[in-house]
Amino acid sequence: MKPARVASRRPAAALASVLILLSLGGCGRSDDGGPEGRPTGGPTTTADGLTAPGTSLRVGDSATVPRTDGTGTIRLTVTSIVEGTSRDLEGERVADADEKTPFFVNYEMTVVSGNAYGMDMRHYLSAWADDEAVGFLIPSGPYPTCQEVNFPLNATAGTAISSCRTYVTDKGAPPVDSVRFDNEDGYQSYEDTAVEWRRE
Numbered sequence: 001m002k003p004a005r006v007a008s009r010r011p012a013a014a015l016a017s018v019l020i021l022l023s024l025g026g027c028g029r030s031d032d033g034g035p036e037g038r039p040t041g042g043p044t045t046t047a048d049g050l051t052a053p054g055t056s057l058r059v060g061d062s063a064t065v066p067r068t069d070g071t072g073t074i075r076l077t078v079t080s081i082v083e084g085t086s087r088d089l090e091g092e093r094v095a096d097a098d099e100k101t102p103f104f105v106n107y108e109m110t111v112v113s114g115n116a117y118g119m120d121m122r123h124y125l126s127a128w129a130d131d132e133a134v135g136f137l138i139p140s141g142p143y144p145t146c147q148e149v150n151f152p153l154n155a156t157a158g159t160a161i162s163s164c165r166t167y168v169t170d171k172g173a174p175p176v177d178s179v180r181f182d183n184e185d186g187y188q189s190y191e192d193t194a195v196e197w198r199r200e
Helices: none
Strands: 005-007 056-058 062-066 072-083 100-114 125-129 132-138 160-170 178-181 195-198
Touching: 072 178, 100 125, 125 160
Parallel strands: 056 195
Antiparallel strands: 005 132, 062 072, 072 100, 100 160, 125 132, 125 178, 132 160, 178 195
């Protein structure tokens, strides 16, 4: 059985090493703990019905966001961020698993319009701890503890799925406190325009 991997959010980087936990820098924060300049108080929308870039949400709120090429739009809801234990990594052959802490990000996606097939959240969703990006687990096979699901080929408007991704920190490191949607187009973490869900 192939070992699981903990990788950065970019697949090209994941291929370079079995274990990659990168520090990807941070964005400015205001005194109240929220990102500077982000709209607060719930979703705000653009003229075309998308959630405004840079919007800060609470876990449980929904955002309407596009895939990178603009051919599909989904409603995305981060429903929970759950801290696990190193025992949850048993069977995945993660290097130094006893020194790792997994965080399970549960989310729901519904096709709003266009083509959502192939909208793999590995390319769009990232977890952060104190403004540092957290590596994610690439399971060696089915992982019932937190199973990732993507849209089927025939997904049409109204198709809804529930999914989960596992992010991994070093034991004792700051916990995952936010999740961001970043399509590297109108929504970008490094320009403080990603949609962010914050754990309270």
